[in-house]
Amino acid sequence: xxxxxxPVGEPLPPSSQMEPDLLLYGPDVDRPEMRNSTINQSxxxxxxxxxxxxxxxxxxxxxxxxxSVVFHQLTGQYTQVSNFPGTTLDVPWGTMxxxxxxxxxxxxxxxxxxxxxxxxxxxRVAEAALWKAIQVINVVxxxxxxxxxxxxxQLIDWGKPLIVLLNQMDELENSGQKIDVETLSERxxxxxxxxxxxxxxxxERVIHSLEKASAGNTTPGSPTGEGLRAVEKSNPxxxxxxxxxxxxxxxxxxxxxLSTHSLTSSRSLSAWLGAQLLSPVGGFLALILILLTxxxxxxxxxxxxxxxxxxxxxxxxxxxxxxxxxxxxxxxxDSFVYTxxxxxxxLLTMTPQYVLGVMLPLVVGFYLYLSLxxxxxxxxxxxxxxxxxxxxxGLNGRAIIPMILGLGCVTMASIATRLLTTxxxxxxxxxxxxITIPCSAQLAVIVGLMAKVGGFGIxxxxxxxxxxxxxxxxxxxxxxxxxxxxxxxxxLPPLRLPNLSNIFxxxxxxxxxxxxxxxxxxxxxSFLVSMLQLTGLFQLLQTMLSPLVASGLRLPSELGQVFIxxxxxxxxxxxxxxxxSDGMSPLQILVSxxxxxxxxxxxxxxxxxxxxxGPLESSFTLLASWMLAFLVGAGLSWMLALWPVL
Amino acid sequence: xxxxNCDESPPSPAFSAPxxxxxxxxxxxxxxxxxxxxxxxxxxxxxxxxxxxFGILPASQFLIQAKLPAGGPLVLRxxxxxxxxxxxxxxxxxxxxxxxxx
Numbered sequence: 001x002x003x004x005x006x007p008v009g010e011p012l013p014p015s016s017q018m019e020p021d022l023l024l025y026g027p028d029v030d031r032p033e034m035r036n037s038t039i040n041q042s043x044x045x046x047x048x049x050x051x052x053x054x055x056x057x058x059x060x061x062x063x064x065x066x067x068s069v070v071f072h073q074l075t076g077q078y079t080q081v082s083n084f085p086g087t088t089l090d091v092p093w094g095t096m097x098x099x100x101x102x103x104x105x106x107x108x109x110x111x112x113x114x115x116x117x118x119x120x121x122x123x124r125v126a127e128a129a130l131w132k133a134i135q136v137i138n139v140v141x142x143x144x145x146x147x148x149x150x151x152x153x154q155l156i157d158w159g160k161p162l163i164v165l166l167n168q169m170d171e172l173e174n175s176g177q178k179i180d181v182e183t184l185s186e187r188x189x190x191x192x193x194x195x196x197x198x199x200x201x202x203x204e205r206v207i208h209s210l211e212k213a214s215a216g217n218t219t220p221g222s223p224t225g226e227g228l229r230a231v232e233k234s235n236p237x238x239x240x241x242x243x244x245x246x247x248x249x250x251x252x253x254x255x256x257x258l259s260t261h262s263l264t265s266s267r268s269l270s271a272w273l274g275a276q277l278l279s280p281v282g283g284f285l286a287l288i289l290i291l292l293t294x295x296x297x298x299x300x301x302x303x304x305x306x307x308x309x310x311x312x313x314x315x316x317x318x319x320x321x322x323x324x325x326x327x328x329x330x331x332x333x334d335s336f337v338y339t340x341x342x343x344x345x346x347l348l349t350m351t352p353q354y355v356l357g358v359m360l361p362l363v364v365g366f367y368l369y370l371s372l373x374x375x376x377x378x379x380x381x382x383x384x385x386x387x388x389x390x391x392x393x394g395l396n397g398r399a400i401i402p403m404i405l406g407l408g409c410v411t412m413a414s415i416a417t418r419l420l421t422t423x424x425x426x427x428x429x430x431x432x433x434x435i436t437i438p439c440s441a442q443l444a445v446i447v448g449l450m451a452k453v454g455g456f457g458i459x460x461x462x463x464x465x466x467x468x469x470x471x472x473x474x475x476x477x478x479x480x481x482x483x484x485x486x487x488x489x490x491x492l493p494p495l496r497l498p499n500l501s502n503i504f505x506x507x508x509x510x511x512x513x514x515x516x517x518x519x520x521x522x523x524x525x526s527f528l529v530s531m532l533q534l535t536g537l538f539q540l541l542q543t544m545l546s547p548l549v550a551s552g553l554r555l556p557s558e559l560g561q562v563f564i565x566x567x568x569x570x571x572x573x574x575x576x577x578x579x580x581s582d583g584m585s586p587l588q589i590l591v592s593x594x595x596x597x598x599x600x601x602x603x604x605x606x607x608x609x610x611x612x613x614g615p616l617e618s619s620f621t622l623l624a625s626w627m628l629a630f631l632v633g634a635g636l637s638w639m640l641a642l643w644p645v646l
Numbered sequence: 647x648x649x650x651n652c653d654e655s656p657p658s659p660a661f662s663a664p665x666x667x668x669x670x671x672x673x674x675x676x677x678x679x680x681x682x683x684x685x686x687x688x689x690x691x692x693x694x695x696x697x698x699x700f701g702i703l704p705a706s707q708f709l710i711q712a713k714l715p716a717g718g719p720l721v722l723r724x725x726x727x728x729x730x731x732x733x734x735x736x737x738x739x740x741x742x743x744x745x746x747x748x
Binding site for chain 2: 114115143144146147150175176177236237239240243244246247251260274275278279280283380383384385387388389391396397484486487488489490491492494
């Protein structure tokens with residue numbers, strides 16, 4: 001067995017570049033006093049009640065080390081657990097209660113970070129939670145200790161009482177490493193608890209160790225507490241000096257506690273598959289396979305078979321006629337209230353038909369599939385594969401995460417653009433999301449309609465048009481916006497067999513969130529559309545859109561209502577399109593799908609984009625999407641009329 | 647406990663390893679898949695800061711696991727860890743290829 005080949009090197013030269021007033025706390029500073037002072041200086045003290053502050057426990061760790069599993073073990077609450085970095089964007093909290101505890105503890109789960117300098121939103125969120133905490137649990141992966149210990153040492157230098165949870169101990173032996181846990185605890189000066197969080201037993205061990213949490217041994221020569229925080233936020237040269245000191249110290253510790261069997265890659269099936277996914281041929285084939293399975297699962301089985309059964313055999317055949325018959329007892333047919341409640345766009349007819357009959361099964365199918373991709377560790381590899389292409393449109397591989405989330409919900413994905421490092425990348429990603437990425441409900445109907453008209457030709461044309469629009473918009477923004485995109489730095493988790501219970505829980509949580517988010521909008525939407533219909537405005541708008549729809553796009557003029565409904569919510573419009581698609585030709589279906597995809601984002605997405613990107617950018621995005629949708633649709637329609645490939 | 651630094655040479659300053667013949671030092675972006683390399687030097691403060699968080703510093707060794715086409719990233723294996731680094735970062739990292747181990 002060889003020792004881990006960790007370069008120690010010389011400590012960096014004395015802090016000639018460091019300002020003396022930043023060196024407030026050296027390693028000899030009295031720890032309790034320093035802790036008190038830092039707690040009192042927390043920027044968010046006023047927001048948190050005293051009783052909670054004194055029992056606040058924060059989980060901090062690198063991405064993908066199992067924080068969310070530990071959180072679930074401690075609080076019994078479930079947050080989204082994934083096998084890719086960036087799952088936790090906010091700070092969910094729960095309560096840890098036990099007969100062994102005199103008072104309950106508030107436990108917070110922070111986003112995975114590599115450091116706490118506040119360079120990214122994730123770091124800022126974690127940092128804010130950390131300053132409020134009385135005690136910190138640093139979740140560390142035993143497999144990637146050499147990397148994770150850098151953050152551990154940073155937390156120790158910050159001066160909060162700390163417990164280290166050494167997770168994923170079951171994977172340690174397979175990774176060809178061995179850790180001397182006792183010496184590690186001794187060298188760090190904090191309790192180190194080896195655990196396998198997925199197998200349970202974490203809570204008892206944490207409760208047992210709460211009293212033993214300590215501030216630990218700080219990096220020699222490094223400032224600590226508030227002084228450290230100031231240096232971390234100071235100029236890069238000072239930070240670099242500090243990071244050098246810390247990495248040197250961490251490597252000295254590692255050299256005493258970590259040994260390894262081999263340096264090179266493991267020969268497991270998972271490692272082999274991981275390598276294949278990153279090869280140009282294997283990666284390309286994997287992407288094709290992912291798209292084909294998505295088409296089969298969501299498009300054919302769910303959109304075709306399940307939706308047909310739910311919508312036509314259950315809702316339209318029995319439920320909705322029953323509701324209408326019941327309503328007729330109380331309200332005369334064609335009366336105002338009857339139309340509002342159970343008419344063509346009625347609250348009690350169209351809402352259940354679209355939400356329960358069309359959207360919900362499609363969204364459940366999509367989220368189930370997405371969860372499988374996430375938990376298997378395939379998603380970060382897709383990010384690596386796509387980096388070369390995304391760089392050409394001013395992004396990097398990490399942008400694939402909001403893009404794929406956008407295939408679930410553009411609103412959620414617009415928030416997830418915060419994951420990207422620069423404002424420039426966030427702007428480009430937001431615009432591309434709003435215009436070119438169909439949400440899960442839309443995608444599912446698109447896949448369903450494609451399956452209905454059949455043929456890969458129409459699919460390929462649709463994807464080609466979206467790809468061209470995506471590339472052109474991205475390239476223009478890349479050229480026009482000043483600056484450069486940040487290069488990719490991404491940790492690749494091992495490929496794992498997904499945990500089915502986690503997959504179902506996550507799908508359930510996401511689908512529930514979709515339902516809670518969608519139902520009120522659909523109800524309001526139905527009400528608005530019914531009111532428009534009753535007042536005659538719907539007809540007026542439809543008439544106004546008629547020349548554009550009929551002459552420009554060469555579509556049936558009644559499709560104008562789809563675009564009007566699409567302004568309320570994209571899936572609202574696309575569900576309407578699904579219902580009207582029976583008499584349409586494949587060409588018309590293709591054109592209408594392109595237009596409704598590029599069309600303005602729904603109200604919820606538009607409001608999030610407004611909030612995230614400001615009035616100027618969001619107005620530009622909305623205007624651009626409206627114009628592009630009709631221009632591209634008209635262009636496609638005329639081109640296909642001249643060159644009839646369908 | 648002694649460490650097995652890649653060249654067994656004395657400890658080095660922070661961001662450059664001991665002098666090496668120029669012809670044996672390559673830009674990481676130019677290296678081939680399957681090569682084990684040892685970091686010689688890292689340029690620019692920004693890249694150095696990012697590299698330090700992942701434990702990449704002069705005298706670190708890693709295997710080049712994959713190199714994506716069209717200017718895509720390099721995937722590096724450091725012990726059990728796999729990290730993807732964009733080409734723009736790799737352009738600032740200079741390495742010495744190591745002899746193959748049997």
